[in-house]
Amino acid sequence: MNIQIFGTKKCSDTRKTERYFKEIRIDFHFRDLTEKGISKGELENIKRVFDIEELIDKEGKQYQKRNLKYIKHDIE
Template sequence: MIQIIGTKKCKETAKAIRTCKEQRLEYQFVDLTERALSEGEWRSIFQGYEPLSLIDSQSAYYTKEGYAFREFDPQEELKEHPQLLKTPILRSKGRVHVGFSVDILTSWGTN
């Protein structure tokens, strides 16, 4: 099963969900506005990616809160403010990918 982490407002997350439906891939959607990620989910994401690389510096929240002008611990800020995440985050069987990718979804869905 593929886990898609994102928000309903994110266009890239919507593409990932639509691709899974069209390809009839088994998936689980985690809406960050409704549920916080578990410690295990965070651990697997941070094993695959450096926390700073997961921060969406183009997001309105990043700009509004002034992250460009302050020092912060990326890992702690992501856990406290998941709206900073680049989405979607795709997870399956210990693998993690950030961003929408048809190739990743189809290859993971068939394995």
Template structure:
């Protein structure tokens, strides 16, 4: 089993996700969104499963700094906005094969690793 985690080095939830899988000796591939944004196809995969709204971190610092907290962001505009500025994403985005999660979801991850 291998897990891909999209997040930032400064995100506590991403750090916790990395630690969760490391403690269970599961190989992880970490993608730091500050260095390399998630591809539009990768974002679409998560949006198809959870909806684009779930990907947008409306409580995050970047959301407020860009002034988006006072603007209406329509669903159709979210994916292009996230592709342009990956720091607006709710992190971590975790993927293992067809399994996907957004944010901290220890209970779901445990179901992935139990036989």
């Protein structure tokens, strides 16, 4: 099983997730989204499994800072 964690080093939820997998000794790959974003192909793969709206951190600082709650998200 290949586990990939997409997040940022400053995100507390990302750090908690990393700590969890370390504690149960499961290998994972961490992708810092501030250094390298998600490619179109990766996003397509994610969309096959998850509803994109569920992946948006609506409580996050960047979401609030950019007033994204007022923007309609057109995922297609």
